[in-house]
Amino acid sequence: MRPGWAAVTAPSSTSGGYTEIVDPAQPSAVGVAGRQEIERLAVTQTVLDVAAISASVASAATGGLTIFTGLVRDHNGGRRVRWIDYEAHVALAGTVLARIDRETIGRWPGVALAIHHRIGRVGVGEASVVIAAASAHRGDAFAACRFAIERVKQIAPVWKHEHFEDGAVWVEGATADPEDEAALQLAVQRACS
Amino acid sequence: MLVTVRLFARLREIAGRDEWPQQLPAEATVRTAWDATIREFPALAAYERSLSAAVNADYARFTTPLHDGDEVAFLPPVSGGQTDDSRRPTDARLTTAG
Secondary structure: OOOOOEEEEOOOOOOOOOEEEEOOOOOOOOOOOOOOOOOOEEEEOOOOOHHHHHHOOOOOOOOEEEEEEEEOOOEEOOEEEEEEEEEEOHHHHHHHHHHHHHHHHHHOOOOEEEEEEEOEEEEOOOEEEEEEEEEOOHHHHHHHHHHHHHHHHHHOOEEEEEEEOOEEEEEOOOOOOOOOHHHHHHHHHHHHO | OEEEEEEOHHHHHHHOOOEEEEEOOOOOEHHHHHHHHHHHOHHHHHHHHHOEEEEOOEEEOOOOEOOOOOEEEEEOOOHHHOOOOOOOOOOOOOOOOO
């Protein structure tokens, strides 16, 4: 439970004896009282905290919060994956995440966005990237979240070194070019489809 | 001028080095730094067509001018492009962009 929050038993007028979590100061504003002061945009070696990342964008005005979590899966191309080492150009990644944030807010002005990318060794089942998009309404939250992950995949300077039982490979996709208008339009198209 | 050259991921592994100081002539560009890099590590030359480059903390082109103290990084294709229905841009290469 978040600090400052209280668990109370539901009033007897409601059915059943369930317990609900309320914030005494702002009973209807989920996320506000427990909001943690973390960066919205980050490249980090530490385990990603989905709740804290969500809290960094949620506010009393939020009606929809979409979270995308990218996980390390146990297989790729028919081979069993043991772990992935993520490498990044950290300073450049900071610039790129800020750019993606501007691109996203430019298209969906009411959205608050958080992007956290993990680097270093990430085990199967662990999160490598978390994106949270908060908006007054769900439509913008879903679209902004999808757009942001597409752009992260296209232009964030992050590389995966996938480790199998019998070796390791670098996973390489497209050449990163933030000015590539066709790639940008593809991300918009995927977000809005 | 003196710059720092950095390599990442596969390029770093091929060269066996991640960064080093590099002396370059005045008026040097990212291209000048790349040419110096492949003189030292000829095996990297094959990657020229799929590179991205960065100067300090921003993406750059081969034509981007360098200044004393700059950090220039050469980057292989990022991992994310390889998804279910990904495209591979052919018009986004350093070699064809200004």
